[in-house]
Amino acid sequence: MSDHLTSTVLNSLADGELSADQRLADCPHCTSTALTQSLLKSATFRAGHRYTPPAALRERLAHLSAQEASRPHPKSPVPERPARNFSSWGWATAVAMLLLFATLFLVQRNTQRASANAALTAEVADLHIARLAANAPRRSSPPTATP
Ligand SMILES: [Zn+2]
Secondary structure: OOOOOOHHHHHHHHHOOOOOOHHHHHOHHHHHHHHHHHHHHHHHHHHHHHOOOOHHHHHHHHHHHHHHHHOOOOOOOOOOOOOOOHHHHHHHHHHHHHHHHHHHHHHHHHHHHHHHHHHHHHHHHHHHHHHHHHHOOOOOOOOOOOO
16 A cells, blocks of 8 residues: 555644544554554653753753854855766766777778778789780780691
8 A cells, every 4th residue: 555644644643633534544554653653752752751951951051052043154155066076077088988999990990891802802803814814815926837
């Protein structure tokens, strides 16, 4: 059950400001919490009235309170604009550098592969032309005499 009584309602019940409603009767958890709150408040009330502070302690506390109230409060520091955490900038820089190096690596590898393919194509073409030239009949050579 997700609609338990809020702590505000439970405190109001313990203080007697509200009367118990149907939800308190239906939910054991709320009932237990309300009972705990009520017992805690009554025990605190009784403990608070069990002892009376000595007059010297009252005077000392009053003096300290007055002293604290008369002291000028330091002006609250100007709220600095939230500085970026250095580590977040460091991570962003690291990621940017990683992407840059990966891109450079891929571009270089593709360029090398393309130039290697071009060199291989040129070599195959040269070998093919040389083979064709070797098989072609030579016109400049004189015909050999047959015996
Ligand atoms: Zn409940």
